Amino acid sequence: MNKDIQQLIKKLERQNFEVRPLKSNYYAVFLNKEWVVNLPCTPSSSRTIKNLKATLKRHGFHD
Secondary structure, eight states, rough: OOOOHHHHHHHHHHTEEEEOOOTTSSSEEEEEEEEEEEEESSSSSSOOOOOOOHHOOOOOOOO
């Protein structure tokens, strides 16, 4: 798993997001039992993490 994704998962869990592993090398992120986004284990581009953080910020995530 990518180091940046590991750090992001830790931050999400500290902020009361629930992160569940999926079968296909992805993690599902939930807030209050509502699906927010899927995180890849190995992002394919440098923009992936920035785009994920932008989506998460719309749901209350603080970087």
